[in-house]
Amino acid sequence: MARPGQRRSGGARPDAGAQRRRAPRPTEQGIIPVLAEVAREVDSAVQRPPTRPAVRTKFQVVALLVREERARVMADGGSTEAQRAKQLKRLDGVATLLARTAARDTSLLQLLAEDARVSDAARAFKATVMRAGGLEPPEEPEPAAPAAPVTGTESQVVPRSVISRQLANPFLAPDFEAAAERLATRARRLAGWELLEPLFRSFEYAATGAPACMPLPEARSLSAAHHRELMPHQARVVAATARGHRTFLLADEPGLGKTAQALLAAQAADAYPLLVVAPNVVKTNWAHEVGLWTPHRRSTVVHGDGDRVDGFADVVIVNYELLDRHVGWLGDLGFRGMVVDEAHFIKNKSSQRSQHVLALSERIRTRTARPLLMALTGTPLINDIEDFRAIWQFLGWIDETQPLGALQTALEDTGLTPADRGFYAAARASVIDMGIVRRRKADVAADIPARRVADLPVELDGAVGRSIRASEAALARRLVERYRAAVAARAEAAVVDGIDLELARRVAAAELKDSTSKAGGENVFTMVRRIGQAKAGLAADYAAQLARNVGKVVFFAKHVDVMDQAEQTFADRGIRYASIRGDQTPKVREKNIAAFTGDPDVSIVVCSLMAAGVGLNLQVASNLVLAELSWTHAEQTQAIDRIHRIGQSEPVTAWRIIAAQTIDSKIAELIDSKSGLAARALDGAGDEDASSSTDVQLDALVGLLTDALTADGVA
Known part of the structure; x- marks a missing residue:
């Protein structure tokens, strides 16, 4: 039998419960040893994933109390410098343990954000920990009910047309049923229970x-308006x-x-x-x-x-x-x-x-x-x-x-x-x-097509949007001037009623030739590129929402600056991404593909439409964002086929970002209209060639010209 004060050399160790129940030494009294013990429990639990909500609550509470205790120690005028340094060192030890725990499960870091919500369960546990450490928790204020909208403040406005509506109908019809429902009461068997x-x-x-x-x-019935079906x-x-x-x-x-x-x-x-x-x-x-x-x-x-x-x-x-x-x-x-x-x-x-x-x-x-x-x-x-x-x-x-x-x-x-x-x-x-x-998609797979393109119109606000619309209007005026000059130069017998579509097509072809042969100046290509740049942030924002909702997302763009802007958006939001570009070595390209397909934390792959449109298998995703439009239906289809491949177990959705009220919308319509021609050519149903990029560019200019002539009253 071991003598008093002699360390045991063998046999069973005292049980952990007995060790925890012993009286604390003077240096272990107070809130810090309690925080350290809970932090060790959390670290041990996080090593056995998944991290359960109760563990997340403990992590957040310990982090909050470490922060509060540090502030209290720093402000304690009754302690010596040495005493404060000792307390801060012990708190640093707890903080280091929390940091190591968060490194195991990085989602815990979200609980430390300034706007992170502290749940009722967390507040209750915080009070328990404070009492265990000899502190009296502060009284929680009563939660405030949501305030009714306040009118008349400086930041608020009332549009003129809304005032007109209010004047036209100053009294809302009373809903007596609403009042009756709010007054209705019944005996509550569960009164007094926290529910x-x-x-x-x-x-x-x-x-x-x-x-x-x-x-x-x-x-x-599945029928809806415009012969659409639900x-x-x-x-x-x-x-x-x-x-x-x-x-x-x-x-x-x-x-x-x-x-x-x-x-x-x-x-x-x-x-x-x-x-x-x-x-x-x-x-x-x-x-x-x-x-x-x-x-x-x-x-x-x-x-x-x-x-x-x-x-x-x-x-x-x-x-x-x-x-x-x-x-x-x-x-x-x-x-x-x-x-x-x-x-x-x-x-x-x-x-x-x-x-x-x-x-x-x-x-x-x-x-x-x-x-x-x-x-x-x-x-x-x-x-x-x-x-x-x-x-x-x-x-x-x-x-x-x-x-x-x-x-x-x-x-x-x-x-x-x-x-x-x-x-x-x-x-x-x-x-x-x-x-x-x-x-889930898998639950209703029979309802939805295996592959579909969903258009997402966005509005280009602010100075950039106004500039793009002004450039488009200037291009339309230039086309109209060319058209009118050509009409004026014709012999009187050659003049036709309304819009001469053949002449409009020749005018558009001349504009297209000038656009491809001359450097500088605003033309259809520079305008489409500017639209892509203006859409980049909105497209990246939507891709980030998708990634949060469904997991992995493929993001396609044509231009490097659009890819750069999207990647910066993802980096700012803490979203991990991979990148596939034309200037990469094969080794770097394979490394980035492997990161997207194999690493669950890499949510988005940003792809060049030209460099990644063929030869890739990205079917780990079933959602794709087309930030910029292709000039051909085939190019768009090749991009979608990176995820719509043999082995894909879910329906595929390609989200096409389209700038509303710009030539972007016309290009999208043309790409879709050319798809039937391309299919017929590929299937051997006719002698037509599949549509080329020049066809879409030319038809986009023809559409811009005819719309402008119609607006000017040429029918």
Whole structure:
């Protein structure tokens, strides 16, 4: 038997629990040893991936308390310099351990951002750790309810056409059903129970492994306007709306047509006027989709101070960044429906855009009994289960403290409490039935084509956009002058009524020849390149959103400067990418291809359309962004075929970024129209040659000229 004070040389070691239960030495008292112990637990857990939410919460709490304790030590005037140095050294030890842990799982770094949300669970754990370290946690302030939109502030504006609408209809019709619903009460069996935290955790504890999706009815019809047809999975959401469902968290993967579903749901619910809040890069596309799917409804897009807003439109589209200027009149317009696109943008409830969205939703629900509210996102969860909180609050399922309305009733009807074993499964099912709809491409593969090209119109704002439109107008005037000069030089007998298309084609050919033979000056090639440069940031922004939603994305561009700008955007956002360019050695090229196809952290590959359009297999991705248009359909198809190959298990979507109201749109139409000719030539159905790049360039100039002549009254 070992004598007192003698170290054991063999036998069993004391159990870890006994070691933790011993009285701490004087140097181990206080908050720092508690933080060190929790940090070691976190580091040990992170070494056994995946990192669970509870571990992430502990990491964030320790990091916050290390930061606060460091500030307290630095400000402690009652300690000597040596005592402060000793405390800071111990804190540095904990911080070093946290840094090593974050290096194992870099996603933990997001929890340290200035705008990172501190969940209720994190606040509760923080209080527990502080008490264990002998500190008294501060009292948490009561959470503030979302403020109603404030009008009259300096930054806010009211467009003139909106004032006209208000004057034309100064009194909104009262909705007595809305007031009755808000006053309705019932006995609450679950009164006194904390329900929000169990609701969030039900998606972790009761997960089934299958996508969360409410029961949806079969659709009777797939038909839509302009002889368009919905895909069956889209039609089922519209059918659910027609049957009376009014709140949806539509979390389908990108490429499954969430925009069309939202617009046709609004039509089924007669939810007009409808407010759409979307990222800047897609707001022009929303207006385009309104014209396609609900052509009898007018849309208006809010830009800047709203000088061009149509206050009488059925659908008002605004981007998140402009809400602070327009939230006042938007809150008073009387919307009966609201769609929030890329709804994960509002996950941080302390952000201004989140507060504006929640305030607008509250205004709509106050005035309308059963408004249509739809949150669209392919990634409803970014870091934590509680990312649901802001989205559920927007939909009116919860408030700051408890479930509301139908969700509260559904929980009451389960007959269970959070203490019962079956509560989490029942609670998860109750939330899903409120309107969560999640379908993956693989789930509805039979609905969608194996390959499709989806156009995404973007608007070129600001000085760059104005300059490009001015250059296009100058080119059109030059073509018109050439055409009129040619007409004037003709003999009177040769003059034809209306536009002479043969002459227009000769004028366009002469302009094209000058453009290719002369250096300098504005021409169709320099203008298209400038459009590509102007689209680069928007295209990169959309590719970044796709990468966050679906994983790996292929990004194609024609020009090096467009690739450079896109890569800088990805680097600024902390997105890892690979690059495939024409000036690379074979060794570098293979290394970058391997990084994209084999490294799960490399989300995007930026490809030169000329250097990477052939000979590559990138089928690890099923989404592709065409930042610049090709001059031929074949070149575009070759790029898409980098991911649409034998072995591709998912439907492929190529997102074509098109600058609205520019020659870019005309080029896209021409490429599509030439595809049939190319197919016939390749299939041997005729003697025609497949269309060349010169055909598209020439026809684009002919279209520019004929449009200008028509505008001048030449019919």
